[in-house]
Every structure is written in structure tokens, then in C-alpha cells.
Amino acid sequence: MAHALDRHVALIGFMGAGKSTLGAEIAQRLGRRLVDLDREIAQTARQTVPELFEQRGEAEFRVLEAHATIEVLEHERPAVLALGGGAVETPRIRRALREQALTVWVDVDPATAWGRVGGGGRPLARDEESFRGLYERRRPLYEECADVTASEAEAVVLAAAGIVVEEGSVARLAELVPAGEVEVLADATVLGLHGPPLEAPVHALRAGEEAKSFGAVERIWRELRLDRNGIIVAFGGGCTTDAAGFAAAAFLRGIRWVAVPTTLVGQVDAAIGGKTAVNLPEGKNLIGAFHWPEVSVIDPGLLATLPEAERRAGMAEVVKAGLLTGEPFWELPEVELVRRCAAYKAAVCLRDPFERGERAVLNLGHTFAHALETAAGYAGVSHGEAVALGLLAALRLSGLDTAPVEETLSPERVRVNRDAAWAALARDKKAREGKPRLVLLEAPGKPAIGVERPEAEVRAALNDLIAE
Numbered sequence: 001m002a003h004a005l006d007r008h009v010a011l012i013g014f015m016g017a018g019k020s021t022l023g024a025e026i027a028q029r030l031g032r033r034l035v036d037l038d039r040e041i042a043q044t045a046r047q048t049v050p051e052l053f054e055q056r057g058e059a060e061f062r063v064l065e066a067h068a069t070i071e072v073l074e075h076e077r078p079a080v081l082a083l084g085g086g087a088v089e090t091p092r093i094r095r096a097l098r099e100q101a102l103t104v105w106v107d108v109d110p111a112t113a114w115g116r117v118g119g120g121g122r123p124l125a126r127d128e129e130s131f132r133g134l135y136e137r138r139r140p141l142y143e144e145c146a147d148v149t150a151s152e153a154e155a156v157v158l159a160a161a162g163i164v165v166e167e168g169s170v171a172r173l174a175e176l177v178p179a180g181e182v183e184v185l186a187d188a189t190v191l192g193l194h195g196p197p198l199e200a201p202v203h204a205l206r207a208g209e210e211a212k213s214f215g216a217v218e219r220i221w222r223e224l225r226l227d228r229n230g231i232i233v234a235f236g237g238g239c240t241t242d243a244a245g246f247a248a249a250a251f252l253r254g255i256r257w258v259a260v261p262t263t264l265v266g267q268v269d270a271a272i273g274g275k276t277a278v279n280l281p282e283g284k285n286l287i288g289a290f291h292w293p294e295v296s297v298i299d300p301g302l303l304a305t306l307p308e309a310e311r312r313a314g315m316a317e318v319v320k321a322g323l324l325t326g327e328p329f330w331e332l333p334e335v336e337l338v339r340r341c342a343a344y345k346a347a348v349c350l351r352d353p354f355e356r357g358e359r360a361v362l363n364l365g366h367t368f369a370h371a372l373e374t375a376a377g378y379a380g381v382s383h384g385e386a387v388a389l390g391l392l393a394a395l396r397l398s399g400l401d402t403a404p405v406e407e408t409l410s411p412e413r414v415r416v417n418r419d420a421a422w423a424a425l426a427r428d429k430k431a432r433e434g435k436p437r438l439v440l441l442e443a444p445g446k447p448a449i450g451v452e453r454p455e456a457e458v459r460a461a462l463n464d465l466i467a468e
């Protein structure tokens with residue numbers, strides 16, 4: 001099957017399953033075109049589907065259907081397709097689905113389906129008994145074609161991005177990793193706590209930012225015995241997945257990798273969206289590549305051993321995602337919260353995989369955070385604390401209630417040099433054409449990028465984050 005960014009999402013399933021409605025919602029979330037095949041065929045033929053059945057017969061309809069479906073699957077940019085209920089009966093369509101699409105079975109029980117479409121105009125839904133018989137005959141074909149079964153948009157978005165969020169999923173990692181030789185790159189602390197996630201050669205990386213250095217990655221490159229079909233499995237927090245993802249991006253000009261994030265930051269943020277990086281002494285994340293993992297296996301059960309400070313760092317990203325969507329994700333139970341945040345980030349990144357536009361919303365609060373971290377010389381203020389303060393500044397400049405940040409993250413002003421912080425912020429801004437451009441919110445759930453504010457206002461907002 002093609003990779004996440006290149007493959008279509010194809011919805012299959014019986015009449016009345018709701019493929020068109022669900023397809024429209026998924027298309028909107030992924031920023032893609034919805035191709036409703038029955039509608040498309042009817043438009044091209046200038047006849048309704050019942051008329052086509054009546055006048056040309058089912059066999060001819062299937063030929064038209066195969067032509068239209070394969071045309072989209074093989075020649076168009078990745079789209080969301082809602083296939084007709086009988087499309088899977090055509091072997092050529094099944095083959096094209098296997099090669100070009102993530103195929104999602106939208107299942108429905110035949111009684112519900114009959115309630116929705118029975119006795120209407122559809123040629124194959126005229127009497128209930130043959131309707132049910134048809135469902136039973138097609139069912140094995142749906143099963144054979146489906147990569148996943150889903151009936152709501154969020155599950156499809158996660159599957160489209162190659163993300164599995166499931167408590168206990170690490171225990172079945174071997175089935176989730178694509179076929180091929182595997183070597184594991186793991187955070188040494190995580191290895192000590194949880195053991196290796198797979199039976200495969202394991203390379204330990206030092207905990208934290210030390211993993212994101214050329215020295216550490218060069219050692220890994222020299223140790224790896226994988227060939228071009230090999231797969232790197234990254235097991236650790238954002239530092240491990242960033243470093244391992246980068247190691248995979250450059251090794252033999254790019255091999256596949258799988259992310260198994262073990263921190264909250266990793267599960268809701270770092271392991272999603274394909275950004276990989278290492279640091280230089282001159283700055284963080286200066287060297288890297290966009291290299292999407294084949295799969296991100298997210299097991300919230302791994303968070304049981306996470307120290308409180310690391311959990312809080314993750315919560316800052318959870319609050320950020322909640323403010324961007326306008327939904328209080330931070331109030332949800334952990335598994336649900338991870339799932340919602342992961343699905344949100346995945347959708348943004350699938351819409352803008354190489355950060356050419358909209359993906360910049362994810363920087364909400366981060367311009368201020370980086371300025372504070374730089375002024376502190378990356379010591380004395382953690383990234384999570386800095387993001388919490390940055391979100392506070394963004395909410396204040398947006399004229400919005402700061403309670404979500406204050407109540408969930410309790411940020412405290414930091415002691416850094418004000419001029420140094422301002423200089424760092426100004427440098428960040430200069431990188432964007434010299435104007436103070438920020439990500440702010442018009443309202444919760446309505447982010448705006450590239451917002452310009454008077455320098456004095458921005459500087460005052462920054463000063464408010466710094467202790468006397």
C-alpha cells in the first residue's frame with residue numbers, strides 16, 4: 001500500500017451505511033476532494049443509477065463503475081472516495097484499492113440499512129429478503145478489502161495518518177510493524193522501565209536532548225545492519241523519535257520507521273506529522289527532515305511510569321490543541337485525551353504535510369516559549385513551562401479568558417533577562433520578514449496565523465511572563 005501522504009482514503013460498505021455523509025466529513029478534515037462514485041457515474045452518463053440499471057443492466061453499470069473508480073484511484077491526487085456498495089465485486093477495483101488506498105469498511109447491520117434505503121428508488125433495495133441476501137454475499141468481500149473498519153471520522157483520520165491509539169498496543173507491536181528486518185532505537189531509561197518492545201537488535205540512546213546530536217546519531221548509523229528494506233522502531237519520548245526518525249530519513253537515503261512514543265509530548269505531538277530533527281550547538285532542531293513514520297503506535301498505558309514534570313510538559317501541548325479546536329481536551333480521561341489530540345494534529349499535518357501554511361497554527365504560544373527558553377540558555381525553564389507561559393501570552397493578546405491555561409498548567413513567571421528574551425523573539429520574527437507575526441486566536445477554536453501586532457504590545461506581553 002502507498003504511504004500515508006500518497007494514498008487515497010476509500011470508503012467501502014453496503015448501501016445505507018452512510019459512506020457519503022462520512023466521506024464528506026473526512027474530506028473536510030483532510031482538506032481533500034470527496035469523490036462520490038455513484039454520483040460521479042450518474043453525472044458522466046447523464047442518467048441516474050436506477051436508470052442506468054434499468055436501461056443498460058447491472059453488468060454494464062459495473063464496467064462504468066470500474067472505469068470511473070480506477071481512473072480516480074490511479075490518476076488523481078489523493079482524495080476521499082465513497083464507493084458504491086457493489087464496487088468490491090469487481091476484481092480490478094479490489095486490486096487498485098489494495099495498491100492505492102487505505103480502504104475503510106463502513107459497516108452497518110442490514111436491518112438499519114434496510115430502514116434507511118429499503119423500498120426506495122435503489123435497484124438492489126426493492127425487497128428485504130434479497131437485500132439481506134446481498135449483504136451476506138458481499139460481506140466477505142468487504143472483509144477481504146478492508147484495512148480498517150470504522151464508522152466515525154476521527155478513527156478514519158487516525159488510520160489515514162497511520163496512527164494506532166490503543167491501551168496495550170505495544171504488546172502487539174510485532175503485528176503492527178510492517179514486514180521487514182527491524183532494529184530498535186530506544187531511550188535507555190525507557191528500556192530500563194519497560195524492556196525492549198520487540199525481539200530485535202536494540203540500540204540504546206541517552207535520555208533527553210543528548211539523543212538529538214550528530215554524535216549519537218552517527219554512532220547509530222555505524223551500528224545499523226539494516227538494508228534498504230529495513231525498519232527502525234523508535235521507542236521513547238520526543239527526543240528519541242526525533243533522533244530515530246532523522247536517523248531513518250538519512251540512512252541509505254531513507255528507510256522506513258515506526259514511532260512508539262512513550263511520553264505525553266510524544267503521544268500527542270512529537271511522533272505525529274513526520275518532522276524529525278537533531279540539534280546543533282547553535283540551536284535546537286536546526287538539522288532535520290520531513291519523514292513520516294509508517295505507523296505511530298501509541299499506547300497510553302506506557303505513561304504510567306512518566307514523571308509528573310514530564311506529564312505537565314505534555315499537558316501544555318494538550319491545552320494548546322484544546323484551544324486550537326475550541327474543545328476542552330484537558331478535561332478528558334487520558335486515553336481519550338491522547339486520541340483526540342493525536343487525531344487533531346494528524347489532520348492538520350495531513351492537510352499541510354510540509355508546513356507551507358496552515359500547520360503554523362501548531363506554533364500557538366511557541367514564539368514566546370522559544371524566546372524564554374533561549375534567554376534562559378535552555379536551563380532553568382523547561383519547555384513545558386515555557387509553552388504554558390507562551391499560551392498565556394497568546395490568550396492575553398487574543399483578548400481571551402486565560403483560565404484554561406492557569407487552571408490546568410499553573411504557569412509561574414520565569415526569571416530571565418528581558419532584553420535577551422526580546423532579542424530572541426525579535427530574531428524569530430525577523431525570520432518571518434521582519435514583522436511581528438504571531439499565531440493568535442480570534443476565539444477558542446478559531447486560530448489565525450501571521451497576525452501583526454504593535455511591537456510595544458508584544459513586548460509588554462513578553463514582559464508579563466518574566467519575574468522582576
Ligand SMILES: NC(=O)c1ccc[n+]([C@@H]2O[C@H](COP(=O)([O-])OP(=O)(O)OC[C@H]3O[C@@H](n4cnc5c(N)ncnc54)[C@H](O)[C@@H]3O)[C@@H](O)[C@H]2O)c1
Pocket residue numbers: 187189190193207208209212236237238239240242262263264265266269270271272273274275276277284285302303304305306307310313
Ligand atoms: N517532531 C515534532 O513534531 C516534535 C514536536 C514536539 C516536540 N518535539 C521534540 O521532542 C522533544 C521533547 O520530547 P519529550 O518531552 O518527550 O522529551 P524526552 O524524549 O526527552 O523524554 C523526557 C524524559 O522522560 C523519560 N521518559 C520517556 N518515556 C518515559 C516513560 N514512559 N516513563 C518514564 N520516563 C520516561 C525520558 O527518559 C526523558 O528523561 C524535544 O526535543 C522537541 O524538540 C518534536
